Amino acid sequence: MVEPKFFEGPQKGNLAAAYAAMDANVDVITAYPITPQTTVVEELSSLVGEEEFIARNQKTQFMRMESEHSVAAGLVGASYAGARVYSATAGQGLLYMTEMIHWMVGARLPVVLSIATRGLTGGGWNIWADYGDIMGLRDSGIMIQLLGTHQEIYDSILMGFNISEHPDVMLPLFPAYGGFVLSHTSKPVKRVPWEEAQKFVIPKRDEWEHVWIDSERPMMTGALIMPQSFYAEFRIKAHEAQLKAISVIKDTMAEFEKRFGRSYGNGLVEPYKADDADVLMIGYGTIAKQAEDAVDVLREQGYKAGALRVRTYRPFPTEDILKYIKKTQIVGVMDRAIAFGNPTAGPLSTDIMAACQRYDSTRNAKILPFIGGLGGRDVTYDDQIEQFKILFDLKEKGEAPKKPYKMWGTYWTGLITGSDKVPQGEEEYFGDI
Amino acid sequence: MNNDKIFEITMHGRGGQGAITAALLLCEIAYADGYTDVLSIPKIGAERRGAPIKAFTKLSRNREIKNYAAVEDADITIIFDASLIPLPGVADAVKHGTVLVNTNQTIDVSKFPKECKIYTVPVTDIALKLNLTTAGYPIINVPLLGALTQIKYKDETGEMDLGLHLKTIEKIALKKFGSRGHLNYEAAVKASEQVKEIQ
Amino acid sequence: MVEEAKKWEIIRKSREERPKIQSWTSYWDLPPASLSFPIKGCAGHTGDWRTFKPVINQDECIKCYHCYMYCPEGTVLIDDESGIVSFDYDYCKGCGICAEMCPKKCIEMQREV
Ligand code: SF4
Numbered sequence: 001m002v003e004p005k006f007f008e009g010p011q012k013g014n015l016a017a018a019y020a021a022m023d024a025n026v027d028v029i030t031a032y033p034i035t036p037q038t039t040v041v042e043e044l045s046s047l048v049g050e051e052e053f054i055a056r057n058q059k060t061q062f063m064r065m066e067s068e069h070s071v072a073a074g075l076v077g078a079s080y081a082g083a084r085v086y087s088a089t090a091g092q093g094l095l096y097m098t099e100m101i102h103w104m105v106g107a108r109l110p111v112v113l114s115i116a117t118r119g120l121t122g123g124g125w126n127i128w129a130d131y132g133d134i135m136g137l138r139d140s141g142i143m144i145q146l147l148g149t150h151q152e153i154y155d156s157i158l159m160g161f162n163i164s165e166h167p168d169v170m171l172p173l174f175p176a177y178g179g180f181v182l183s184h185t186s187k188p189v190k191r192v193p194w195e196e197a198q199k200f201v202i203p204k205r206d207e208w209e210h211v212w213i214d215s216e217r218p219m220m221t222g223a224l225i226m227p228q229s230f231y232a233e234f235r236i237k238a239h240e241a242q243l244k245a246i247s248v249i250k251d252t253m254a255e256f257e258k259r260f261g262r263s264y265g266n267g268l269v270e271p272y273k274a275d276d277a278d279v280l281m282i283g284y285g286t287i288a289k290q291a292e293d294a295v296d297v298l299r300e301q302g303y304k305a306g307a308l309r310v311r312t313y314r315p316f317p318t319e320d321i322l323k324y325i326k327k328t329q330i331v332g333v334m335d336r337a338i339a340f341g342n343p344t345a346g347p348l349s350t351d352i353m354a355a356c357q358r359y360d361s362t363r364n365a366k367i368l369p370f371i372g373g374l375g376g377r378d379v380t381y382d383d384q385i386e387q388f389k390i391l392f393d394l395k396e397k398g399e400a401p402k403k404p405y406k407m408w409g410t411y412w413t414g415l416i417t418g419s420d421k422v423p424q425g426e427e428e429y430f431g432d433i
Numbered sequence: 434m435n436n437d438k439i440f441e442i443t444m445h446g447r448g449g450q451g452a453i454t455a456a457l458l459l460c461e462i463a464y465a466d467g468y469t470d471v472l473s474i475p476k477i478g479a480e481r482r483g484a485p486i487k488a489f490t491k492l493s494r495n496r497e498i499k500n501y502a503a504v505e506d507a508d509i510t511i512i513f514d515a516s517l518i519p520l521p522g523v524a525d526a527v528k529h530g531t532v533l534v535n536t537n538q539t540i541d542v543s544k545f546p547k548e549c550k551i552y553t554v555p556v557t558d559i560a561l562k563l564n565l566t567t568a569g570y571p572i573i574n575v576p577l578l579g580a581l582t583q584i585k586y587k588d589e590t591g592e593m594d595l596g597l598h599l600k601t602i603e604k605i606a607l608k609k610f611g612s613r614g615h616l617n618y619e620a621a622v623k624a625s626e627q628v629k630e631i632q
Numbered sequence: 633m634v635e636e637a638k639k640w641e642i643i644r645k646s647r648e649e650r651p652k653i654q655s656w657t658s659y660w661d662l663p664p665a666s667l668s669f670p671i672k673g674c675a676g677h678t679g680d681w682r683t684f685k686p687v688i689n690q691d692e693c694i695k696c697y698h699c700y701m702y703c704p705e706g707t708v709l710i711d712d713e714s715g716i717v718s719f720d721y722d723y724c725k726g727c728g729i730c731a732e733m734c735p736k737k738c739i740e741m742q743r744e745v
């Protein structure tokens with residue numbers, strides 16, 4: 001066997017993604033570059049010709065397309081034919097793909113497409129970490145995983161095919177990680193040996209169960225569906241598949257851990273000292289990983305802080321999150337994305353508040369929304385200590401403290417306020433309404 | 434030596450001097466020399482050749498590195514050429530630890546805090562003498578890492594070096610740069626011999 | 633085998649074993665996405681829709697098969713051996729596209745009712 005060019009060592013997040021796709025033995029890669037994803041497809045274009053894979057007779061097709069829309073359309077076409085497909089994009093590229101992404105969901109095609117998330121552009125360019133791009137598609141039916149480490153990028157893409165191509169699921173999966181903060185930084189990554197990866201990844205099928213291309217058995221999909229016909233039912237089917245994916249994700253994580261000894265919580269959420277915590281900080285991505293450091297520091301000072309990282313955002317792990325909220329009742333939710341005009345301005349915090357309404361035991365939990373790190377601004381761990389202090393304040397005094405960066409009930413961590421003046425018209429979040 | 438310490442290193446360079454590559458190479462060298470977790474952070478912006486840039490490296494022997502934010506108070510500051518010192522955010526950002534400067538002259542140490550250890554090394558000279566250049570520019574990042582193997586860091590727990598080895602630099606340089614690796618290694622060795630402690 | 637896969641085994645197998653008419657009845661037996669299978673007469677006895685029927689003048693026909701290509705219903709038939717064109721009047725819906733497209737204008741739409 002040919003010695004691999006890279007097997008273990010410090011590696012960029014983007015390259016970890018590229019290697020994972022190759023180790024999953026994908027059939028078709030369609031590609032169009034966009035910062036900060038570019039090095040994923042750049043690396044793939046050379047990996048498909050890398051001796052290591054040629055020696056193994058791996059026949060991955062790499063196709064350069066003329067736009068992201070075509071990239072997604074290419075994935076749809078190849079997937080219809082039963083191919084295992086992969087691509088990567090970011091920010092505006094993801095937006096341009098959107099039409100075809102809805103097609104993937106509606107046609108139930110198992111695409112794995114990784115996203116190096118970045119700030120969206122309008123009236124000013126931004127290419128740095130911000131989950132606004134992927135959050136914009138949170139209700140499109142795709143599965144979304146928000147990753148926190150370089151190793152996790154590799155592992156999640158490898159696991160991704162087992163989830164996405166599972167016959168009970170058959171939905172596209174988008175593993176997303178912060179642009180630059182993970183894509184361009186390097187940290188130790190270990191590949192799974194190729195042969196073992198082949199044993200782990202779900203066996204390829206000649207064709208999917210519900211769609212195929214065979215002139216002997218012609219079939220048609222994508223036709224007009226009248227209102228009185230089954231359009232509504234097909235939409236609900238996709239929702240059902242999302243819910244079924246919850247157990248598939250857990251099983252895949254357990255199987256991965258059994259084989260390779262690495263795990264990320266149960267695949268849905270990753271708790272950190274959350275079981276006995278007095279206050280809990282929920283977040284995603286690297287910021288949530290960093291919150292674990294803040295928890296350690298606070299625990300040393302005698303504060304019982306805990307953290308919970310939401311790893312799978314769609315399907316939404318309602319039960320797994322509520323389990324911890326039930327225990328702590330005082331919860332902060334940190335978003336690195338802004339959902340303009342929604343009740344808390346944070347996508348995750350709104351989801352969590354809504355989920356809390358499901359049970360009596362969580363209905364009265366106090367949830368404080370935080371937003372920070374937009375457009376790649378560093379969230380330092382001093383910032384995070386302060387977030388926890390706010391939660392402890394709420395616990396001790398019964399009310400959320402005023403801060404110059406608290407507006408409309410949301411704490412805008414890292415906001416440049418210029419002075420310590422409390423903004424005018426600040427309304428208390430926990431009113432008597 | 435304090436094994437739980439996470440070393441935070443800031444590199445100040447100019448676009449084209451290889452600071453970002455140096456941060457990545459340092460990670461690979463440290464990982465091969467027994468650090469269990471390493472992180473390199475290039476601060477990507479609208480860089481052009483010559484513009485001042487920063488890259489960061491964090492090295493840890495025992496703990497997982499979870500902090501992805503830029504380094505603010507570096508333990509070790511590497512300055513790729515002395516003309517960067519007066520720029521905002523370079524010398525004035527040094528609050529403690531060790532400083533390594535590429536220069537063949539003496540530098541004004543009063544710009545740095547008193548308790549800092551300061552080293553200089555003339556890596557541009559070394560690179561030019563060995564004809565280690567790319568497109569006419571001297572390659573100074575690997576030689577600077579060679580110098581880094583010799584410097585000491587001091588804190589409350591005592592004095593320590595980073596535990597990096599020239600042999601590892603050779604191994605990584607050969608893997609990364611092929612035949613050019615030898616020349617890089619040779620420069621690194623020369624730099625490690627010529628590094629001077631001036632404060 | 634997993635639930636979903638089992639359900640669609642039969643229709644996947646072969647042309648012959650497919651249900652003759654698409655027979656999804658409720659949410660519970662639907663496939664994951666909208667599909668249909670080309671089955672003769674799946675929209676019913678479309679010959680009943682006709683008020684004019686295509687009639688071919690075989691003497692002028694040059695067997696270019698434009699009619700065959702353009703017929704939306706696949707009801708222009710070509711004899712395997714002789715190559716002669718005829719129509720399947722059970723399903724020809726009388727739209728007249730074949731007559732319109734014929735370069736020799738040798739298909740005439742004759743009034744039926
Ligand atoms: S009339 Fe219309 S349906 Fe009938 S054969 Fe001609 S084209 Fe086909």
Ligand code: SF4
Binds near residue numbers: 700734736737739
């Ligand atoms: S289009 Fe006219 S000429 Fe051509 S095959 Fe049909 S009937 Fe004959």
